[in-house]
Amino acid sequence: MAATSAAVRDSSRQLDTGEKPVLDVIGGRGRLSRESLRELWIFREVLWAFAVRQVKVKYKQAAVGVGWAVLQPVVSAALFALFLGRFAGVASEGVPYLLFVLAGMVPWMYFSSAGGSAMESLITDQALLRKVYFPREVLPLAAVVAGLVDLVPGLLTLLVAAGLYGIAPSVAWLALPLPILILILAAAALGLGLSGLNVYYRDVRYALPFVLQLGLIVSPVVYSLSAIPEQWRTTYAILNPLAAAIDGVRQIVTHRAWPDMEITFGALAWSSFLLLLAYALFKRLERGFSDRV
Numbered sequence: 001m002a003a004t005s006a007a008v009r010d011s012s013r014q015l016d017t018g019e020k021p022v023l024d025v026i027g028g029r030g031r032l033s034r035e036s037l038r039e040l041w042i043f044r045e046v047l048w049a050f051a052v053r054q055v056k057v058k059y060k061q062a063a064v065g066v067g068w069a070v071l072q073p074v075v076s077a078a079l080f081a082l083f084l085g086r087f088a089g090v091a092s093e094g095v096p097y098l099l100f101v102l103a104g105m106v107p108w109m110y111f112s113s114a115g116g117s118a119m120e121s122l123i124t125d126q127a128l129l130r131k132v133y134f135p136r137e138v139l140p141l142a143a144v145v146a147g148l149v150d151l152v153p154g155l156l157t158l159l160v161a162a163g164l165y166g167i168a169p170s171v172a173w174l175a176l177p178l179p180i181l182i183l184i185l186a187a188a189a190l191g192l193g194l195s196g197l198n199v200y201y202r203d204v205r206y207a208l209p210f211v212l213q214l215g216l217i218v219s220p221v222v223y224s225l226s227a228i229p230e231q232w233r234t235t236y237a238i239l240n241p242l243a244a245a246i247d248g249v250r251q252i253v254t255h256r257a258w259p260d261m262e263i264t265f266g267a268l269a270w271s272s273f274l275l276l277l278a279y280a281l282f283k284r285l286e287r288g289f290s291d292r293v
Helices: 034-042 044-058 065-087 097-124 126-131 138-146 148-164 171-175 177-200 203-218 230-239 241-253 261-292
Strands: 008-011 022-025
Touching (some): 034 044, 065 148, 126 261, 148 177, 171 241, 177 203, 230 241, 241 261
């Protein structure tokens, strides 16, 4: 029987024949429900275990280790600063372009890495889907959680760089969890939705890198949010949660100012809605995971 989400009924009872207790896993109706959320909470320690395992596997036998979480955004920011900031003269809101683009690359690196890992998670651990029962959404969500190990040193590097440029800490830095939460919700929505589709259509794994390249262009990673026409700016930043998260990090760290609350809370609400849609799609697709992988 395919082990999908749904109710897990323990029919542990000793039979007269002396057989061992049996655990029946009953397939659900293939939709998001209160029971599926409750089950996810029950398996929270499994989610954490998968996240820890993914971090260990990722950096196993890596000489630099977590240092890659610092090198990648710093090197990328340096190249963009040279070619776009120095040669092309792209505006940077009055702050050094290297710091400006670093504030965009750190959130973007987390989103693209966590979303990509989450998309591949079901295929990577396909053997477990046939042998062990646990809520299948644990795998992509664990990838999103594991990505935070890269995000934290990246953010610390950004704060240190801001200090080197003479930007002192501000009380506005207390608002930094808001854009980070937007990033987590957006990465979870992307990972959940695409991981389910990737089981049925392997084209997804080839399309995602191209989509992420487009996302780097349409999100204000290397240019300012103010480049978007004012009449469309708020709508654009809400519908593209990455834009709200990146601009929020820039406002907080480089300008020592509070982020635009209309954009921030609008993006939080929209990314939460996208996560619910992605979760519902995942639950609808998961009944066939064991047969498709």
